[in-house]
Amino acid sequence: MASATSDTTDPTGAAPATGLPGPAAAPAPAAGPPSDRTPLLSTASNALKVVVVGGFGVGKTTLVRSVSEIRPLNTEETMTQAGQHVDDNSAVLAKSATTVAFDFGRISLNEETVLYLFGAPGQERFWFLWDRLFAGTLGAVVLVDTRRLADSWYAIDRLEQHGTPFIVARNDFGGPRYTHQEIRDALDLLPHVPLVDCDARSREDGKAVLIALVRHLHRLVTGQVH
Amino acid sequence: MRRPGRDDTPDRLYTLTGGRSRADSDAFDLVTLVVSEFEPTPGMQSEHTAILRMCRRPTAVVEIAAELGLPVSIVKILLSDLLATGRITARHPQTSRQPARLPDPTVLEQVLVGLRNL
Numbered sequence: 001m002a003s004a005t006s007d008t009t010d011p012t013g014a015a016p017a018t019g020l021p022g023p024a025a026a027p028a029p030a031a032g033p034p035s036d037r038t039p040l041l042s043t044a045s046n047a048l049k050v051v052v053v054g055g056f057g058v059g060k061t062t063l064v065r066s067v068s069e070i071r072p073l074n075t076e077e078t079m080t081q082a083g084q085h086v087d088d089n090s091a092v093l094a095k096s097a098t099t100v101a102f103d104f105g106r107i108s109l110n111e112e113t114v115l116y117l118f119g120a121p122g123q124e125r126f127w128f129l130w131d132r133l134f135a136g137t138l139g140a141v142v143l144v145d146t147r148r149l150a151d152s153w154y155a156i157d158r159l160e161q162h163g164t165p166f167i168v169a170r171n172d173f174g175g176p177r178y179t180h181q182e183i184r185d186a187l188d189l190l191p192h193v194p195l196v197d198c199d200a201r202s203r204e205d206g207k208a209v210l211i212a213l214v215r216h217l218h219r220l221v222t223g224q225v226h
Numbered sequence: 227m228r229r230p231g232r233d234d235t236p237d238r239l240y241t242l243t244g245g246r247s248r249a250d251s252d253a254f255d256l257v258t259l260v261v262s263e264f265e266p267t268p269g270m271q272s273e274h275t276a277i278l279r280m281c282r283r284p285t286a287v288v289e290i291a292a293e294l295g296l297p298v299s300i301v302k303i304l305l306s307d308l309l310a311t312g313r314i315t316a317r318h319p320q321t322s323r324q325p326a327r328l329p330d331p332t333v334l335e336q337v338l339v340g341l342r343n344l
Contacts, residue, residue: 037289037293039282039283039284040259040283040284040285040286041283041284044259044284044317046317046319047255047259047286047317047319048329048333048337049256049257049319049321075288075292075297076291076297077297077299078297078299099297104292106286107340107341109337109340109341113337115337115340115341116256116257116286116288133256134256136319136321138329138337207341207342207344210341211338211341211342214334214338215338217329218331218334218335218338221334
């Protein structure tokens with residue numbers, strides 16, 4: 001895996017410096033062999049997207065894995081930056097490309113509907129590809145680690161700018177407990193944006209996070225939030 | 227200093243797509259479900275063969291990309307060839323691609339039911 005953006009090898013972020021797996025780290029790489037991938041029902045016809053964004057090591061892949069019916073798969077998209085970084089002696093750089101890796105899982109909701117969950121890096125270059133990859137996304141979960149809240153500021157700014165509805169989920173890594181109000185203040189969250197706690201390793205918590213997002217979307221659509 | 231772009235054997239990628247670097251249209255979303263309409267035929271490009279085999283059951287574009295180990299944009303080009311020749315059909319997401327357009331409440335209610343039943 002040559003990508004620098006994926007955190008699939010560090011699903012919990014518990015020990016990025018030592019490379020030791022965190023408590024929820026799977027022993028195998030996230031992307032499994034093709035035989036691992038359960039096919040969709042032949043009636044599947046409508047796929048929906050939800051994006052989990054957050055800083056490196058915050059647990060995006062862990063959250064996707066906890067609720068996905070397949071082991072998370074990894075893929076990438078590239079965008080050639082033609083015309084950028086071009087100057088007299090940088091002809092080589094002129095054809096360089098931005099590569100963004102992301103992983104994903106899925107949940108079959110009924111015979112027709114499938115929900116795809118994408119774990120996506122929140123850093124700057126990723127957003128160049130947002131429109132191409134994530135147009136039509138239902139909404140986003142911003143996964144935060146309270147030890148590194150500033151990592152999510154940029155993602156929240158961009159989601160607001162794109163008009164993509166989102167909720168914030170605190171992945172509980174232990175450490176000092178902050179009140180929801182302290183976190184809201186640090187993230188400058190609007191009052192109607194839900195903030196929930198989760199253990200990204202827990203399937204029940206992962207479900208609860210998604211339900212919180214969809215209920216938030218439903219309130220937005222039906223005008224119960226102003 | 228910036229990390230040089232990864233030039234992942236570009237010659238091979240160009241060969242796969244006949245030199246094209248982007249799909250003719252935005253016909254495929256990341257989660258468009260692709261279904262094979264025909265079995266692969268002998269002599270067909272191996273990636274096309276792999277796609278037709280994989281898509282005997284509906285398969286999302288992003289899953290095809292992950293399985294083939296190719297960037298999504300390259301897979302979209304391969305798929306547009308197969309679509310143009312009628313070898314596959316595509317089931318597009320029913321959500322709007324317009325930014326800031328909210329989804330249908332009935333869709334959201336179905337999603338909620340599905341999630342609660344997990």
